[in-house]
Amino acid sequence: MPRPRSLTPDRLAAAALAVVDRDGLAALSMRTTAKELGMSPMGLYRYVADRDELERLVVDRILGDVDTTPPPGDAPWRERVEAMACRLRDAVARHPEAVPLALAHRHRAAGGLRWSETVLAILTGAGLDGPRRVVALRALHAYVSGAIQLEHRGPLSGPGTEAIAALPGDRFPLLTATARDAGGVAPDEEFLGGLRMLLRGLGD
Amino acid sequence: MPRPRSLTPDRLAAAALAVVDRDGLAALSMRTTAKELGMSPMGLYRYVADRDELERLVVDRILGDVDTTPPPGDAPWRERVEAMACRLRDAVARHPEAVPLALAHRHRAAGGLRWSETVLAILTGAGLDGPRRVVALRALHAYVSGAIQLEHRGPLSGPGTEAIAALPGDRFPLLTATARDAGGVAPDEEFLGGLRMLLRGLGD
DNA sequence: GCTCGTAGGGGTACGCCGTACACCTACGAG
DNA sequence: CTCGTAGGTGTACGGCGTACCCCTACGAGC
Secondary structure (H helix, E strand, C coil), rough: CCCCCCCCEEEHHHHHHHHHHHCCHHHHCCCHHHHHHHHCCCHHHHCCCCCCHHHHHHHHHHHHHHCCCCCCCCCCHHHHHHHHHHHHHHHHCCCCCHHHHHHHHHCCHHHHHHHHHHHHHHHCCCCCCCCHHHHHHHHHHHHHHHHHHHCCCCCCCCHHHHHHHHCCCCCHHHHHHHHHHHCCHHHHHHHHHHHHHHHHHCCC | CCCCCCHHHHHHHHHHHHHHHHHHHCCHHHHHHHHHHCCHHHHHHHHHCCHHHHHHHHHHHHCCCCCCCCCCCCCCCHHHHHHHHHHHHHHCCHHHHHHHHHHCCCCHHHHHHHHHHHHHHHHHHHCCCCCHHHHHHHHHHHHHHHHHCCCCCCCCCCCCCHHHHHHCCCCHHHHHHHHHHCCCCCCCHHHHHHHHHHHHCCCC
């Protein structure tokens, strides 16, 4: 009845995400987000309970534009799971600075839940249920979020590769050799390659 | 020549880890670590450049007691990889509060590198090399670290399961059903089950 | 159209954090 | 015994999350 709200949660999330995209995850704070919105830091507390909730809003926004409609049912189920994995990966990659955030809060965002539901539908259609379906979904979660994380703060692949290739070759002969090989493998190949390995072992 | 050092990096790491184990990861700071050692906060800077290096020491210590000697060579290669994965998982699980730390700095700790080297030896013995070996190692990294993370701040499995089971069943029918099923699956089964799926698809 | 209760938003302040800097001092080499 | 060096302390600064208090712009009820 008195004085209407001037902000939507989504506008708030957009401002915070703008800070992260522009200045990095470390720059995200109640103060910087407030400044981005042209208001005082304490004003934000009319919209979120604490910083953690602000982060959740950001992740909601990132995962909110993952397409979670079922992929065309005429493709084999493995390809449909691949499509879902790629959609998630692409959405997260759109905000590289926010990767740790997105994965940390993934299971609390509506988009993450919808993703799981759609993947489960595909797995169920492939004949999985009961404990096997539990394990399969969890393995997919583990692989996808682990792979995305590796990709964006990478030990192997990415800029960390050179550091590993430069290690003493006598103590880590295979690791240095593998790091050199890694240069010839594109990120998409790595992600999809590993995913296909997992999917190959997952069905039947 | 003047005045000898009173601390070893390992004692420093032990103190920091004690803080984390006792009071949680959020309690870790230069100040609390210094207090644990009975010295002033600034004194730590004679031993580490900054907080990041302190964290790295902690992770070094956690991953340092992963057994990275090659598992007995008479077992099938998949079982040997399993053994390596379990060793890493067990070492990390010994300090549950430090899980995010351990995984974030894994690739910068000597123990993590030795782990990779040993796993690569097994994979090489199984006939993998070149790009296939790159993808296999990376997939294992992704799965293992993703699974450990899920296990310790779990969406599916763990205390988060009930929250998911309590979601509106009409919007998330499969997810809630799967969360209920998840109660009957032990963490070890989940971890090993997913790992075996990945390993099944990984060779040949 | 005026009043009034309420919720939006600002300001100040506290106790944390990491760490730059200046200082004192215990020690071992000569 | 002296002296240079490096270990360790204390102080201080800017930034953080946020508790608390206040002012005020607004919409509902008359």
